[in-house]
Amino acid sequence: MVSDTRWSDTRSDARTQRLHRFERPAMAGVLVREIVNFSSYWRSATFSSTVEPTIYLLAFGFGFGSLVSRVGGYKYVEFVGTGTVATAVLFSSAFPAMFGTFVKYQFQRTYDAILAAPVDTEELVTAEALWIATRAGVYGCVPMIVAMFFGLPPRWEMFAVPLIAWLAGFGWGCFGITVAGFAKSIENFSYVVSAVLTPLFLVAGTFFPLNKLPKWAQVLGEINPLHHCVQLVRDSAFGVLGWVDLARVGALMLFGVLIWRLAIFAMQRKLID
Amino acid sequence: MSSELAIDLRGVVKRYGPITAVDGLDVQVPAGTCVGLLGPNGAGKSTTMRMLTGQTIADEGELDVLGFKMPGESKQARAQLGVTPQLDNLDVTLTVEQNLLVFTYLYRVPRKERKAAIARGLELARLEDRRDTRVDKLSGGMRRRLLIARSLVHRPRLVLLDEPTVGLDPQIRQELWALIDRLRSEGTTILMSTHYIEEAQRLADTVLIMSHGKAVASGAPVDLVAEHAGSEVLEVYGGPARLAEVEAEAAAKGLSTRRTGTSVAVLGTSDGFDGERRPANLEDVFVLLTGEEIG
Numbered sequence: 001m002v003s004d005t006r007w008s009d010t011r012s013d014a015r016t017q018r019l020h021r022f023e024r025p026a027m028a029g030v031l032v033r034e035i036v037n038f039s040s041y042w043r044s045a046t047f048s049s050t051v052e053p054t055i056y057l058l059a060f061g062f063g064f065g066s067l068v069s070r071v072g073g074y075k076y077v078e079f080v081g082t083g084t085v086a087t088a089v090l091f092s093s094a095f096p097a098m099f100g101t102f103v104k105y106q107f108q109r110t111y112d113a114i115l116a117a118p119v120d121t122e123e124l125v126t127a128e129a130l131w132i133a134t135r136a137g138v139y140g141c142v143p144m145i146v147a148m149f150f151g152l153p154p155r156w157e158m159f160a161v162p163l164i165a166w167l168a169g170f171g172w173g174c175f176g177i178t179v180a181g182f183a184k185s186i187e188n189f190s191y192v193v194s195a196v197l198t199p200l201f202l203v204a205g206t207f208f209p210l211n212k213l214p215k216w217a218q219v220l221g222e223i224n225p226l227h228h229c230v231q232l233v234r235d236s237a238f239g240v241l242g243w244v245d246l247a248r249v250g251a252l253m254l255f256g257v258l259i260w261r262l263a264i265f266a267m268q269r270k271l272i273d
Numbered sequence: 274m275s276s277e278l279a280i281d282l283r284g285v286v287k288r289y290g291p292i293t294a295v296d297g298l299d300v301q302v303p304a305g306t307c308v309g310l311l312g313p314n315g316a317g318k319s320t321t322m323r324m325l326t327g328q329t330i331a332d333e334g335e336l337d338v339l340g341f342k343m344p345g346e347s348k349q350a351r352a353q354l355g356v357t358p359q360l361d362n363l364d365v366t367l368t369v370e371q372n373l374l375v376f377t378y379l380y381r382v383p384r385k386e387r388k389a390a391i392a393r394g395l396e397l398a399r400l401e402d403r404r405d406t407r408v409d410k411l412s413g414g415m416r417r418r419l420l421i422a423r424s425l426v427h428r429p430r431l432v433l434l435d436e437p438t439v440g441l442d443p444q445i446r447q448e449l450w451a452l453i454d455r456l457r458s459e460g461t462t463i464l465m466s467t468h469y470i471e472e473a474q475r476l477a478d479t480v481l482i483m484s485h486g487k488a489v490a491s492g493a494p495v496d497l498v499a500e501h502a503g504s505e506v507l508e509v510y511g512g513p514a515r516l517a518e519v520e521a522e523a524a525a526k527g528l529s530t531r532r533t534g535t536s537v538a539v540l541g542t543s544d545g546f547d548g549e550r551r552p553a554n555l556e557d558v559f560v561l562l563t564g565e566e567i568g
Contacts, residue, residue, distance in 0.1 A: 036367060037367065040367065
């Protein structure tokens with residue numbers, strides 16, 4: 001076979017097959033880019049995604065755990081350990097999505113390079129969200145594993161936790177992409193972090209149950225996807241899954257789908273003029 | 274399918290609020306040729322490039338790229354298109370090889386051809402011994418070579434180069450010109466935007482002079498010069514008063530002039546004025562047709 005060192009292929013019949021939406025090779029290309037990039041910063045990402053929630057767990061678990069022994073029917077360390085899974089999911093999905101997307105767009109012009117290839121914005125957003133979800137699915141489990149070292153009994157149902165974390169991570173990742181898509185400058189993020197993410201992560205049943213809070217807080221909790229994530233993780237970890245949990249999965253899926261479409265809309269608006 | 278024209282733009286308009294970036298542009302790029310879009314910053318060159326990749330949607334006009342209609346079929350076109358942007362968008366935390374690898378995936382290079390594609394890219398960029406160097410450690414010229422090589426991993430039929438040598442030292446620009454020339458010799462169709470006269474003159478088969486979003490003239494560089502500026506030009510040096518006199522004299526004789534700060538070039542004649550004779554060039558044509566300096 002004669003080696004072909006030409007740089008261009010000037011045959012006019014080359015590759016004229018029909019292309020369509022959401023193609024595997026396009027999304028695979030974006031994923032490869034994320035994975036190759038990840039290999040250069042996985043240590044710091046893993047460190048922050050695991051150490052931070054673990055510190056919350058240990059501080060609250062033992063700090064408060066010394067004041068209250070049981071909360072919501074469970075040992076406080078176990079209550080918090082399962083609750084901080086959602087914290088880990090949020091930290092490893094919404095934040096990297098917001099900042100990563102913005103930096104790639106503004107400073108690295110990465111998206112220009114990708115969109116010059118046969119990749120459309122919706123494939124780009126979806127592939128990045130899938131990757132973020134996978135990271136959330138893995139890192140989300142860390143607090144639970146740490147809690148197991150402190151006595152949380154292992155159960156078969158716990159295998160549902162990475163899946164729940166994945167599903168919630170997909171939604172929160174898309175949320176982060178949406179925020180980055182609409183943001184004009186990186187300063188805008190402070191508003192989102194303070195006014196949206198911080199309240200949501202506190203009114204989710206992570207560190208304390210919601211049933212003693214005023215009515216409005218409980219209502220907020222019910223529409224908070226993070227709360228559903230927390231409840232699902234707790235019910236799996238303690239082996240008390242019920243029909244209501246199926247409804248919670250539905251809620252997370254609805255959240256995921258809606259915010260995914262919004263993320264695509266936001267990025268298309270930003271990238272195509 | 275085979276299209277005579279790799280790019281066919283007719284009456285393309287793009288507005289951004291009150292600004293009309295592209296104002297009724299017609300561009301035809303026959304397959305196998307190199308067309309240069311010559312114009313200053315703000316002429317609409319980059320906007321035109323973005324419309325060819327579907328990243329900017331035209332307000333009016335018809336755009337066909339490699340026979341595909343834009344923006345509806347832009348994905349198909351992009352699969353056979355290579356784009357070297359004006360601003361560097363390499364992945365700076367990745368190595369040279371990793372940057373090429375990622376793009377072999379994005380451009381869907383078949384698995385068994387990937388290694389060869391990366392090798393070709395490294396050879397083209399002359400970075401074989403730097404394949405494991407992180408991009409942020411490369412010099413400007415090396416990065417630009419990598420940027421060009423990255424856009425060629427999938428052997429595109431058409432290559433868009435947006436200001437390929439801007440901001441680089443003269444000797445590096447020469448290297449890049451050799452690279453672009455090699456592409457031309459293989460029959461790749463090239464659309465290149467530039468504000469360097471010499472670059473357009475050297476590399477383009479056809480030059481399209483752009484100003485304020487329109488094409489004001491197009492043709493082979495030599496033809497453009499002959500048609501608009503004649504073969505020789507008289508460059509008259511002097512103080513402002515003297516130059517004004519020369520301009521008036523030339524106007525009276527029906528000759529065009531071009532002022533360059535310290536001199537006036539009288540076009541279309543080789544005597545009758547006390548100045549230096551020099552060959553007419555594309556810059557004279559540009560200034561004559563657009564009324565603005567390109568620098």
